Amino acid sequence: MSIKPTAAPVSGTAAPTSPPPVTPMGWMHTARFLTTAAQLHHLPPIAVPEIAFVGRSNAGKSTCINTLTQQKQLAYASKRPGRTQHINLFSLGKQGLTDAVLADLPGYGYAAVPKQDKIRWQRVMANYLVTRENLKGIVLLCDPRLGLTELDEVLLDVIRPRVQEGLKFLILLTKADKLTRVEGAKALSIARLQAGGGEAKLFSALKKQGVDEVAQLLWDWSHEAPSDPDAAQSPTAAQTALGHEPGNEEDEPPSED
Numbered sequence: 001m002s003i004k005p006t007a008a009p010v011s012g013t014a015a016p017t018s019p020p021p022v023t024p025m026g027w028m029h030t031a032r033f034l035t036t037a038a039q040l041h042h043l044p045p046i047a048v049p050e051i052a053f054v055g056r057s058n059a060g061k062s063t064c065i066n067t068l069t070q071q072k073q074l075a076y077a078s079k080r081p082g083r084t085q086h087i088n089l090f091s092l093g094k095q096g097l098t099d100a101v102l103a104d105l106p107g108y109g110y111a112a113v114p115k116q117d118k119i120r121w122q123r124v125m126a127n128y129l130v131t132r133e134n135l136k137g138i139v140l141l142c143d144p145r146l147g148l149t150e151l152d153e154v155l156l157d158v159i160r161p162r163v164q165e166g167l168k169f170l171i172l173l174t175k176a177d178k179l180t181r182v183e184g185a186k187a188l189s190i191a192r193l194q195a196g197g198g199e200a201k202l203f204s205a206l207k208k209q210g211v212d213e214v215a216q217l218l219w220d221w222s223h224e225a226p227s228d229p230d231a232a233q234s235p236t237a238a239q240t241a242l243g244h245e246p247g248n249e250e251d252e253p254p255s256e257d
């Protein structure tokens, strides 16, 4: 299965026959389940930009995806037994006009996860980052009351060089309704430093805080003119940071739970 970009360019002057312009929120609402994969090599090759959502379990990832897409159940597909370690893909754009894909990556464990699980997760992430050619951006969800965990830091180390090469990156501080204004501002300034060349934003599904902004950002990421393809495909730093062994991409699938 392969998805080709079929949507017309979104910029430029609309022809008289063009459909009305799509708002970022309207665009997010078109999200529908595309496929689920237990192993990286089962992911279909896709030609449109892909945006990955990552974060530790309970960070608020499913709630965030459901809020952004204005669909109560969308990301909870990944809560079905045996699916929590899958990569779930959702198509964006009108039917037949898919112009981007969201990837819901497996949540990683609480503080005291077994070492084996950490190693497995690091491999999955490394392989995904190294092999996913259409990866355009990453949203790292983080509960600001807990801050970044060890595995969040690992992920940051991996993606930092790729962010410098043009990969889009957002640290999304979830459950912002649990913070006071001062706490929120402080968490945001810390996250901005941690994000390196990326961005940081506060988000609350409960208060609908940051929803429009994030939708706009994902729209922008997905519709900007492609950058230099040579510069974008340099996985060496990511490989190094996670101890990735070239040629070993497909031997370590996420486990079933």
Ligand SMILES: Nc1nc2c(ncn2[C@@H]2O[C@H](COP(=O)(O)OP(=O)(O)O)[C@@H](O)[C@H]2O)c(=O)[nH]1
Pocket: 055, 056, 057, 058, 059, 060, 061, 062, 063, 064, 107, 174, 175, 176, 177, 178, 203, 204, 205, 206, 207
């Ligand atoms: N107060 C508040 N709770 C939230 C928010 N987003 C998620 N939660 C809660 O955080 C918990 C974990 O959310 P979930 O989306 O399942 O996290 P996931 O494991 O990262 O997918 C659930 O109890 C949610 O109701 C939010 O914006 N505000």
Ligand SMILES: [Mg+2]
Pocket: 058, 061, 062, 063, 078, 079, 107
């Ligand atoms: Mg979830």
